Amino acid sequence: MTAPPDDLVALLSRAAIEPAAPEPLRVLTPQDWANLATMQGYQLAALWLEHDRVLGLVLLDDWVLPVATIGGESAIALMRSAHPALALAQRHGDFPEASGEGIYQIGEGPVGGVIAEPMHRRLHLAGDCVVRADHRFGYAHRGILALIGGKSPRAAARFAARIAGVSAVAHSLAFARAAEAASGAVLPAQIEPLRDGMAAAERCVAALLALARLAEICAAPRLAATLIALRTDIANAAEQIFYHRLMMDMVVPGGIDTVPRLSALPSLIAILQSVRPALQRFGAWRWRRRWADLAAPVRLRVWQAIHAAEAACASFARFGAAPSTEPWLVALPSISGAGFGQAPGLDGPVYCWMRLEAGFIDSCAIANAGLAAIASLESTAPGLTRVAFERRATLLMPPIGMIDL
Amino acid sequence: MKIPHPDPTIGAALAQRLAAEGRVRPTGGLAIRHIDAGSCGGCELELRSVRAWQAGLAAYGIRFVDDPRTADILLVTGVATQGMAEPLRRTLAAMAGAKLVVVMGDCAVDGGVFKDSPAVLGGVARLIAVDLALTGCPPAPEQVINGLLAALAS
Ligand code: SF4
Numbered sequence: 001m002t003a004p005p006d007d008l009v010a011l012l013s014r015a016a017i018e019p020a021a022p023e024p025l026r027v028l029t030p031q032d033w034a035n036l037a038t039m040q041g042y043q044l045a046a047l048w049l050e051h052d053r054v055l056g057l058v059l060l061d062d063w064v065l066p067v068a069t070i071g072g073e074s075a076i077a078l079m080r081s082a083h084p085a086l087a088l089a090q091r092h093g094d095f096p097e098a099s100g101e102g103i104y105q106i107g108e109g110p111v112g113g114v115i116a117e118p119m120h121r122r123l124h125l126a127g128d129c130v131v132r133a134d135h136r137f138g139y140a141h142r143g144i145l146a147l148i149g150g151k152s153p154r155a156a157a158r159f160a161a162r163i164a165g166v167s168a169v170a171h172s173l174a175f176a177r178a179a180e181a182a183s184g185a186v187l188p189a190q191i192e193p194l195r196d197g198m199a200a201a202e203r204c205v206a207a208l209l210a211l212a213r214l215a216e217i218c219a220a221p222r223l224a225a226t227l228i229a230l231r232t233d234i235a236n237a238a239e240q241i242f243y244h245r246l247m248m249d250m251v252v253p254g255g256i257d258t259v260p261r262l263s264a265l266p267s268l269i270a271i272l273q274s275v276r277p278a279l280q281r282f283g284a285w286r287w288r289r290r291w292a293d294l295a296a297p298v299r300l301r302v303w304q305a306i307h308a309a310e311a312a313c314a315s316f317a318r319f320g321a322a323p324s325t326e327p328w329l330v331a332l333p334s335i336s337g338a339g340f341g342q343a344p345g346l347d348g349p350v351y352c353w354m355r356l357e358a359g360f361i362d363s364c365a366i367a368n369a370g371l372a373a374i375a376s377l378e379s380t381a382p383g384l385t386r387v388a389f390e391r392r393a394t395l396l397m398p399p400i401g402m403i404d405l
Numbered sequence: 406m407k408i409p410h411p412d413p414t415i416g417a418a419l420a421q422r423l424a425a426e427g428r429v430r431p432t433g434g435l436a437i438r439h440i441d442a443g444s445c446g447g448c449e450l451e452l453r454s455v456r457a458w459q460a461g462l463a464a465y466g467i468r469f470v471d472d473p474r475t476a477d478i479l480l481v482t483g484v485a486t487q488g489m490a491e492p493l494r495r496t497l498a499a500m501a502g503a504k505l506v507v508v509m510g511d512c513a514v515d516g517g518v519f520k521d522s523p524a525v526l527g528g529v530a531r532l533i534a535v536d537l538a539l540t541g542c543p544p545a546p547e548q549v550i551n552g553l554l555a556a557l558a559s
Contacts, residue, residue, distance in 0.1 A: 109492065117441050118489050139488035140443040143524035158518050165447025165543070209453065221459065228457040232546070235454075245545065246447050399446040404486075 098124040098132045106386075117400050121393075123386065130389045133381035135374060140404035148364050153179035153253035153332060153354070156361055160352075161248045163366065164401040166209065169195075169202040170350045171366065172251040173343035178352035179253035179332060181339025183359070188326030190319060191255045197315030198247050199343055200308045201238065201268065204275060205231050206346040207305035214298065214395050230278055233271045240264035255329040269316055275309035293388045297395050304346060334359030347373055347398065368402045435467045435557055438476035438500070442493055442529065444483030447543045448510040452482070454546040455553075467553055473499040478556065484512040484525040485532055497533055505556055506535050509549060511542040518542075 109120045118139035124132040144163060148156040153175070160175035161168045173195055180187065208231045215224035235245040241264045242250045250257050279302050338355040345368055355363040373396045381389050441449065456462070456469060470476050473496045485493065497504065508529045511517035516527035529535055539552045 118443060118483070118486070118492070139492065140441070140483065140486055141488055141524050142443055142484055142486060142519050143522035144519075146524075147519065147522050162445045162447070162518060162542075165445045165450055168445075168447065209450065212453070212457075225457050225459070228454055231450075232454050232457075235450075246450065246543070248447070248542070400441070401445040404443075404488075 100126070100131070102126050103131055118404070119400055123381075123389070125386060128385050128387075130381045130384050130386060133378050133389060135378065137400065137403045140400050142401075142405065144405040145364060145366070148361055150360060152360055153183070153356070156364075157252045158249055160366065161251075162401075163405060164368075164399040165246050165248075166206045166399050167202065167345050167350065167368070167402070168246050168248045169199045169251055170343045170345040171352075171368070172248075173199055174341045174350040174352040175354075175364075175366065176251055176253040177341025177343065178339045178354040178364075179341070179356070179361075181341055182337045182354050182356045183253075183332040183335055183339070184337065185254055185330055185332045187255055187330060188328075190324055190326055191328070193315045193319035194256065194260070195251050197312045197319060198238075198242070198251065200312035200315055201234060201272060202247060203308035203344065203346045204272065204305050204312060205234055207301045207308060208234075208275075210346075210395055211298070211301050211305065214294070214301075214391065217391060217394055226278065230271070230275065234268065237264065237268035237271055241268060252329070254332050255327070257329065259328055265316060269313050272309040272312050276306045279306060293384075294391055294395060297392070301395065308346075332359065366405065368398070373398050374403075435465075435478050435553065436470045436476045437467065437478045437480050437553070438470055438473045438496065439480045439482070440493065440496055442481050442483040442489040442513065443486035443525065444510065444512060448482035448512070451543045451546050451549065452480075452509070455549050458546070458550065461550075465554060465557060467557065473497075474501050476500050478505045478507055478553075480507050480509060481513050481529045482509050484516050484519045484522075485527075485529045486525050488524075490526060490532055493529070493532055505537070506533055507537045507539065507552060507556060508535050509539045509544055509552075511540055514538045514540050 103124055103126050106123045106125060107120065108123070118137075120136045120139075122134045122136075123130055144159050147159050157172060157175060161172045163171045176195075179185075208227045212224045212227035212231070215221070215227060238247050239245045241260050241262070243258060243261075244250065250260070336355075336357050338353070341352045341354070342349045344350075348368070351365075351367045353365045354361060377393055377396050380392070384392065439449075439452065462468065473479070477500075479497055479500060481493065483489070497506070506529070508514055512519060513529045515530075516522075516525055519525050520527045526532055537552055537556055539549055541548060544552075
């Protein structure tokens with residue numbers, strides 16, 4: 001294992017092999033990193049070897065671009081998308097050309113094609129068979145890291161919560177943990193189990209929605225409606241407790257922003273307990289023939305939903321057993337320091353690294369291991385029919401907000 | 406989902422405005438093209454719940470379409486980033502119908518928490534004329550359905 005350099009810009013702890021990961025992630029080899037580091041304009045800022053995995057951050061100009069567990073071209077594309085100048089430069093062209101007899105291209109984007117998302121997908125096809133799939137991002141860059149810089153962690157938390165609505169708690173939690181680590185804040189015992197429970201409930205919702213999306217495109221509207229109704233019930237219960245259907249803005253550096261309405265917690269637990277029977281009753285199994293080409297990822301999403309629901313219930317039970325007279329929110333000491341935070345997301349951890357100067361954010365990087373799904377999607381595309389590829393993309397594509405910070 | 410009655414004043418105000426501008430109101434239902442102009446995806450989560458209310462939407466003649474050329478309403482979520490300005494304009498230009506623009510969520514209304522970022526335009530109205538704004542971060546599904554029904558009633 002290589003020790004991290006003294007002037008460590010970030011330490012991205014362990015590789016993103018959560019039980020939730022949909023595929024083994026492509027991980028850069030040391031040689032890949034060496035190649036990356038010599039690319040013009042890029043500078044390897046931090047490198048951390050853990051077991052057989054290499055994770056790190058890259059500097060481009062003054063931008064810290066998190067690149068974790070993402071390999072090859074996608075890593076470069078994602079780095080570019082995080083940088084506004086390059087995001088603009090890559091908006092047109094820059095797609096590799098696949099040549100050969102009978103190969104043609106289809107472009108899909110927010111104006112043409114069926115996708116309403118701010119991204120550009122280019123498919124090379126031979127007949128109905130995908131030869132190559134590429135994605136380009138950058139359209140939805142909101143300047144989040146720049147907005148976070150210079151603010152106190154508490155003031156900046158609302159930006160972290162809005163990186164991606166489907167993982168608002170996970171991003172907020174990683175951000176909060178980084179700020180707490182950087183400032184040396186010590187939290188009351190009751191906080192972490194509650195925050196863990198919220199993050200797990202959110203993962204359950206994300207898995208249900210991924211399945212619902214698939215049910216929609218597989219013409220199984222009743223199943224989709226059942227899954228969405230379950231998600232809506234969870235959102236309604238979450239609103240009762242945390243005053244927000246997506247639980248946004250509750251997890252903040254130092255604890256929980258507003259005293260939750262705990263009397264409503266049992267109703268959320270009851271809904272989460274109904275996830276396993278609901279999925280077993282209506283579940284993916286009955287619809288297996290419709291998505292035979294996706295059996296493994298569908299099974300995984302079903303398992304994720306059940307596992308996350310049960311993890312949430314277990315965390316809420318731990319929370320119930322913790323002392324409840326302590327404060328919900330502690331002030332962060334206004335000191336200088338750096339810290340690393342991590343929180344589980346649906347397809348792997350969310351990482352956050354932060355450096356504070358006298359209590360204000362001097363530098364911050366946020367990476368979501370779920371982005372590795374894009375590399376996996378592209379690398380497994382060749383040979384699939386277009387329909388099969390689009391189903392796969394529907395199930396695995398991470399929200400664009402996670403990519404275009 | 407509990408759908409309260411839409412606020413008639415919203416529909417009336419919209420109708421008045423369309424008449425004053427000499428614009429045609431949508432007839433025979435609403436075909437909606439959704440576009441994400443830099444959203445966190447939270448508004449889309451609620452939009453999924455709206456779309457799941459299929460039978461109810463169909464009863465009002467409301468449907469979501471993929472092709473902007475067949476759409477009456479452009480439903481925009483997200484902050485309107487610099488990068489999405491051109492796709493937004495082009496999508497609106499491609500629409501042949503009544504061309505109502507409905508913005509959903511605080512981001513689309515005025516940039517929301519991102520309004521100070523140079524990477525965003527600070528709301529869809531900076532780019533194209535907006536007919537109806539649904540505030541909230543994100544707006545609840547009932548609120549969105551009410552807004553759409555009000556647009557229909559216009
Ligand atoms: S209004 Fe809120 S939920 Fe909707 S896109 Fe903006 S930040 Fe996300």
